[in-house]
Amino acid sequence: MANDKIRIKKLYTLSSENRKFSFSLPLKHKIKIGKREYEVKLKADEKYGTYILWKNRKYPVEIIRSSQNKYEILFNDISYTFTVETPFSLQRMKVLNSNRGKIEQEIIKAPMPGKIIDVLVREGTTVLRGEPVVILEAMKMQNEIISPVNGMVVKVMAKPNTNVMKDDILVEIKL
Amino acid sequence: MMKIKRILIANRGEIAVRIMKTAHLMKIETVVVKTAIEPYAMYLTGADVIFDNSEDNSEIPVFLNIEKLIAIALETKANAIHPGYGFLAENAYFAQKCIDNDLIFIGPSPDAIYKMGNKTIARKIALASGIPMAMGSEGNIANEEEAAVIAEKIGYPVIIKAASGGGGRGMRIVRKADEMEKMFIIASKEAEKAFNDPSVFVEKYIDNPKHIEFQILGDSKGNVIHLGERECSIQRKHQKLLEEAPSCALDEKLRKKMGDMAVQIAKAVDYSSAGTVEFLLDTDKNFYFMEMNTRIQVEHPVTEIITGLDLIEQQIRIANGEELRYKQNDIKLKGWAIECRINAEDVQAGFSPDPGKIENFNMPSDPCVRVDTGVQTGSSIVASYDSMIAKLIVRGKDRKDAIKNCKMALDKVWIKGTKTTLPFFRMLVRHQKFQDGTFTTSFIEKDLEKYYFNSDYEEMLAAWLSTKLFVEENLNDDSINVNFEHGKTMSPWLLNKRINQF
Numbered sequence: 001m002a003n004d005k006i007r008i009k010k011l012y013t014l015s016s017e018n019r020k021f022s023f024s025l026p027l028k029h030k031i032k033i034g035k036r037e038y039e040v041k042l043k044a045d046e047k048y049g050t051y052i053l054w055k056n057r058k059y060p061v062e063i064i065r066s067s068q069n070k071y072e073i074l075f076n077d078i079s080y081t082f083t084v085e086t087p088f089s090l091q092r093m094k095v096l097n098s099n100r101g102k103i104e105q106e107i108i109k110a111p112m113p114g115k116i117i118d119v120l121v122r123e124g125t126t127v128l129r130g131e132p133v134v135i136l137e138a139m140k141m142q143n144e145i146i147s148p149v150n151g152m153v154v155k156v157m158a159k160p161n162t163n164v165m166k167d168d169i170l171v172e173i174k175l
Numbered sequence: 176m177m178k179i180k181r182i183l184i185a186n187r188g189e190i191a192v193r194i195m196k197t198a199h200l201m202k203i204e205t206v207v208v209k210t211a212i213e214p215y216a217m218y219l220t221g222a223d224v225i226f227d228n229s230e231d232n233s234e235i236p237v238f239l240n241i242e243k244l245i246a247i248a249l250e251t252k253a254n255a256i257h258p259g260y261g262f263l264a265e266n267a268y269f270a271q272k273c274i275d276n277d278l279i280f281i282g283p284s285p286d287a288i289y290k291m292g293n294k295t296i297a298r299k300i301a302l303a304s305g306i307p308m309a310m311g312s313e314g315n316i317a318n319e320e321e322a323a324v325i326a327e328k329i330g331y332p333v334i335i336k337a338a339s340g341g342g343g344r345g346m347r348i349v350r351k352a353d354e355m356e357k358m359f360i361i362a363s364k365e366a367e368k369a370f371n372d373p374s375v376f377v378e379k380y381i382d383n384p385k386h387i388e389f390q391i392l393g394d395s396k397g398n399v400i401h402l403g404e405r406e407c408s409i410q411r412k413h414q415k416l417l418e419e420a421p422s423c424a425l426d427e428k429l430r431k432k433m434g435d436m437a438v439q440i441a442k443a444v445d446y447s448s449a450g451t452v453e454f455l456l457d458t459d460k461n462f463y464f465m466e467m468n469t470r471i472q473v474e475h476p477v478t479e480i481i482t483g484l485d486l487i488e489q490q491i492r493i494a495n496g497e498e499l500r501y502k503q504n505d506i507k508l509k510g511w512a513i514e515c516r517i518n519a520e521d522v523q524a525g526f527s528p529d530p531g532k533i534e535n536f537n538m539p540s541d542p543c544v545r546v547d548t549g550v551q552t553g554s555s556i557v558a559s560y561d562s563m564i565a566k567l568i569v570r571g572k573d574r575k576d577a578i579k580n581c582k583m584a585l586d587k588v589w590i591k592g593t594k595t596t597l598p599f600f601r602m603l604v605r606h607q608k609f610q611d612g613t614f615t616t617s618f619i620e621k622d623l624e625k626y627y628f629n630s631d632y633e634e635m636l637a638a639w640l641s642t643k644l645f646v647e648e649n650l651n652d653d654s655i656n657v658n659f660e661h662g663k664t665m666s667p668w669l670l671n672k673r674i675n676q677f
Binding site for chain 2: 040057060076084
């Protein structure tokens with residue numbers, strides 16, 4: 001990734017309560033409220049330590065934690081946690097989240113290439129976690145492919161005596 | 176004539192500083208004790224004698240070690256001991272030990288401490304003096320069956336309290352008969368653990384009361400007066416957070432009635448010192464005696480502000496054998512005072528203690544503000560003691576004015592290094608129920624959705640700062656190219672240093 005240099009115009013900063021703030025790059029030391037822009041200054045001195053000066057008022061700031069793109073900031077005695085995302089990482093996160101959204105569906109895939117010996121379930125069958133659904137022969141060994149979840153089989157793609165590639169979908173289970 | 180020449184302050188923190196201040200004004204010398212836990216504490220500066228006890232490896236803190244404190248007083252030639260609050264302040268045995276060693280104990284007699292310290296005895300005295308009390312058991316109760324019988328008689332909800340208790344420990348509210356057995360056992364066990372005495376008693380639980388307490392002063396000649404009330408209803412788990420004087424719930428008539436009762440109960444134990452009689456006030460303005468505290472209270476400054484008296488000075492004069500210089504009619508309450516207890520606590524994490532080193536400490540210096548503290552820049556709030564950083568005491572010509580000044584002062588307080596209760600107070604002074612005075616002791620538990628105040632701008636500015644840090648760490652000089660190789664975990668110290676270089 002080191003040489004992946006991409007022009008970024010905007011950063012999105014998300015609070016732990018899912019509020020989204022966006023900032024254009026290069027980052028300005030100004031924040032717009034309504035039609036007016038106000039100057040933000042980050043300063044530090046002996047008496048006050050680090051502070052933000054905004055609208056003629058000083059606010060104490062401390063950085064509690066920082067790791068990768070995650071920041072915990074103490075601002076005026078209240079702590080906030082933010083993650084800073086680029087348009088790309090935000091997009092990626094959205095995709096990941098939308099996949100996570102379909103979590104009521106579990107897809108069982110072939111863990112390795114091989115031959116289907118037997119299919120132990122039909123559409124409409126209820127399965128319990130740990131129950132075998134397919135027998136897959138690979139490297140001269142019969143492997144039980146087990147369901148990782150409790151649910152009902154909604155789709156069976158695997159057919160006996162056919163060959164499958166790694167990651168081919170075998171069975172879909174609705175939670 | 177002042178017999179008291181040198182006072183051993185058997186305490187630490189802000190109250191040690193507070194006692195020292197008055198002693199200096201009265202030209203009395205002070206002795207303080209240096210401990211290994213806080214060898215650089217602020218209360219050590221300004222004393223005439225520092226007794227270095229930092230080599231003491233005993234598990235008991237010196238401020239709880241009666242023999243040791245007496246020995247220190249004798250060795251440093253102090254002829255009086257002020258216990259402050261907490262620690263041994265309400266220990267009758269300690270008061271007696273002082274007397275036995277010809278040391279003046281700046282507080283009431285051991286007898287008064289003992290009688291008021293034992294809640295069942297205190298109840299009996301109050302009952303005999305005709306003080307209104309919540310109905311309850313006459314003495315301690317032996318078991319949950321007996322408790323259930325009494326609860327049936329007076330009606331649920333009831334509260335089980337530790338006989339030797341205080342500070343909210345060993346207390347359990349029982350709302351239904353089937354909870355009694357469990358709650359009785361919990362309360363009794365908690366009481367045994369906290370006070371070395373499992374005895375408990377039962378009384379009627381007053382729902383949604385206000386906590387009203389009266390400051391009293393009694394001398395050794397039998398004179399007792401009251402200095403008006405304080406309202407301490409803003410509390411969480413029976414721990415007070417904000418106190419004010421006077422209370423908007425009282426009018427002159429009720430003040431006189433309650434004040435007279437407070438004086439009466441103090442007289443019943445020949446009380447001679449500063450003390451506090453606590454009452455619960457229900458929504459129909461019925462009041463009930465709760466307990467008497469036989470010490471100087473944390474919240475004493477609000478009374479000092481509205482009466483103009485120095486309560487530590489009064490304690491010292493009374494202990495010196497002097498007669499009170501004031502009659503009840505001399506006491507005039509003037510203006511309004513509010514005290515915020517700024518503690519090292521994380522309001523966002525349910526007020527959990529947040530000890531640490533105070534990196535910056537700036538308090539407002541406006542004429543309407545008084546600050547009592549034992550902390551300065553560089554001080555540590557240690558886990559072994561309470562979480563108090565400072566008391567912000569604000570005055571006003573009336574309640575509205577005091578709240579306005581308090582709001583202003585809260586914005587000027589600047590503490591870095593630990594999280595504090597400041598955001599809670601900033602919320603409180605803006606809350607309708609606080610402003611109109613209708614809050615009760617259940618305010619924090621029942622009426623609040625959010626324990627702190629922040630404006631939307633503040634969150635946005637914090638977001639801007641996070642973004643700025645991200646840019647500094649991850650983007651190259653031209654500011655628009657991302658280099659994901661950087662920006663790994665970095666110590667907050669390094670980050671702060673980096674910010675300082677901006």
